[in-house]
Amino acid sequence: MGKKLHLDRIHLDKLTVNFDDRFTLSDVDWTIEPQQHWVITGTNGSGKSALAAVLSGVGKIEKGGISSLPDNVGLVSFEAQAELIAKELKKDDADIMDVISIGTPVQEMIFADCKDPELATRLIEKFGLTKLLERAFRKLSTGETRKVMLIRALSSKPELLILDEPFDGLDVDTLAMLQEHLISIKEVTPMIMVLNRFDEMPSFITHVAYMDKVGMHEGRLSLTVDRQNEGAFNELYQLLHLKTSDLSIPAADPSSALPDLDPSQPLVNLKAATIQYGETVIVDKLNWVIQPGEHWQLSGPNGSGKTCVLSLITGDHPQCYTNDIFVFGYQRGQGESIWQIKQFIGYVSTALQWEYRVSTSCRNVIISGFYDSIGMYTKSTDQQKKIADDWLHLLGMKDRANQPFNKLSYGDQRLLLIARAMVKHPPLLILDEPCLGLDDMNRQLVLALIEKICAGSETTVLYVNHHAEDKIKGIENYLRLEKNN
Template sequence: MNAPNRLAPIQLNQATVNFDDRFTLSEIDWTITADQHWVITGTNGAGKSALAAVLAGLGEVTAGSVQGLPERVGLVSFEAQAELIARELKKDDADIMDVISLGTPVHEIIFENCQDPALAQSLVEKFGLSKLLDRAFRKLSTGETRKVMLIRALSSKPDLLILDEPFDGLDADTLAMLQAHLASIINTVPMVMVLNRFDEMPDFITHVAYMDKDSSDPKNPNQGRLTLTVDRSDEGAFNELYQLLHLKTTDLNVPEADPSNTLPALDPSQPLVRLKDATIKYGDTIIVNKLNWTIERGQHWQLSGPNGSGKTGVLSLITGDHPQCYTNDIYVFGFQRGNGESIWQIKQFIGYVSTALQWEYRVSTSCKNVIISGFHDSIGLYSKSSDNQKKIADQWLALLGMTSRADQPFNKLSYGDQRLLLIARAMVKHPPLLILDEPCLGLDDMNRQLVLALIEKICQGSETTVLYVNHHAEDRIAGIERYLKLEKNG
């Protein structure tokens, strides 16, 4: 019978951890208990390996606390592997040694200070390393070195096993053997794995931690934050995390516009929007006072401010929905407000998403038709769509990770998935300006992350200028580098 897990709870409380000024983990809150097996996943450069390293006692805790770290940790990582190889290579420095070093043999690397020699010997045979025990460790291939690291960690009787990309570089037979062995010890030792690929996640994993880059300080891009933790038994949350990882890491780009449905050309010398001394007032109450603001092509903006500061009013000046847009000095897409332009001449250049639009979009059309309706600026689909428009809609569904739900009714989806589809609907024509008015309002943390990931993708992969409106100026999105904060008057 396997011995029970001995691990006391590990707790990271608002922990900020620095790694030689190369990378910083910011304000990590995380608890690991003895009955849990975790996978750490996330975007490249988000700090997945750094978070795992903290559990091994590495890094300098500069704020918050890290408590309950185990005494004996079995660690397999590319960094630990590189350190061991570098240490061996130093023994081959002919400039300071009188004799040529043969290097440490494999059997010494494995069995020195080994806590379970019988297990180590069994794993040596299973990994096919028996004939390599007398070979110098540094003479091994990368895959063979990886196997030695795994054997050392697994036979160390660890209180916690940390495996950073343990399946990389292993052939199919070795991979199957390792997965079977890990499954056999789940009642003996808790495990934390770093994995980039969700399809490699073992069945025994109970929880997932999602890391993302911390964009709160643009001057320091080498920061990561633990954004989400998900219990794998929560099927809905787990599927949403899978979708988030897809959006963040997919190689798919923002689909092209339909060439047969192009917008009129705009004067490239003119800004998209220019407000000069714009003022909104009701009687003696001034909501917005003499606002000067210019939005140029390719400038992504975040507009923030508290309730009552006039965010929605400013948007209405731009879209032409506010009666005071004609009493202000406003240029939009080269049109001066009040000079005979129609509201539709303006709105054809704008993609707009808001909570109010989602409330209005109550029709029971399919997910695919919601996206296609963006070509016709309609709520629901009442016009025949072209084959190319259907193809573009399919590409958007693929980007969102929603291909399998193309024919599902829109009104049966989660609130967050509806919001994603409405953003795609607003983008199908690649409008010069995409206005996202509080797009995360009413969303839980997971769906909020999904929406923000899609906005990032749009900022990075299209010619559309994004105007992102929210309450909190500190809630930054990668790709948005210009900020306007409105203050409440009075």
């Protein structure tokens, strides 16, 4: 093992960087301490690669600054790879000689600026490039080109090694060798990786930086997590899992299928709905139609009647029978039972979470949604257990199936209750202030799950909150109630 490299503390101080007017990193405040190893992760288009590139000197600084950036930075990225290939292709366009340029051979690419030829030679053999040393770099496959880039960076004795999606495009054997080599240098070389998948994260990574997209061409660093903080790390894992995995909403159980609705009828039709107590009018002549497949956001200040309107839909408000209301093809007051209506509704609220105090497992909380019960009082089927486990997998909680619900964090409880409400794929899912009482990370988790539901199910979502500006991708219909004076 070599002597530990001394890397000064790197600090990005409220840094804003422009990348040829194509993308902007905004107001980044980030400190990298000596001997830390970081993963940069986040959603597509959030600026993960841009942040890594800044550490190699790329981009135009518009505000703030970087202190103590080392001179010798090893960089492997698809952008750097494409840039090298573009330079090679330019040699074909230079008609200086009367001979056709064959391009730079692999051997020259690797050894031209190599500071550790012995390591480079070992890696060439390990990565199976010995027979390709005389071949032109631009003639290599994508995976072979990536191997050359890795050898160049690793043998340059970098003071800081930046690896942007280093495992992409590598075969299984090469991947294993690279991971083994990175472990062997972790004591002497600080590393920063860009990864989309948490399950590819090496064990020696100490910290995670989470990037968030704030506009079409703008990203920011929204969160940093110490891996030793197990609670925060697990929450970040769940968030990335929900936002970046290709897992879809689990299927419904055919044996628990709801009756078919008339697709030509709206789910909800309120005609001049009014709620008043004596002379006090809470809701005044509200007209509102919710069609199947439309996702709605209902917002407004306290006292504007949001909960009253919801209770008109669910049938829990006594004045629902004095108004002209159609829900799921039923006209209120025509002899339908409240359960005929509620079977088509999934409902999540803070009040429900307060009521759900039973000590049952995470799996059984989800299964209880098949029975609209709080707790489990019926033996579940194998199919219901499988669907519940699929939901736990989607939530990034598959290892917690048997944990007691009342031992979970407040945010995890909320996620499970949304899954419970969704398990039957109700035509209408009502989420009444689902982020109330949650910290920022758990709020992002809940919003990510709502986005997933909006994108991947036949359920219409009605999202209720205070702030109209707190928008969710996939929800394009908005109703704001104002408080009557």
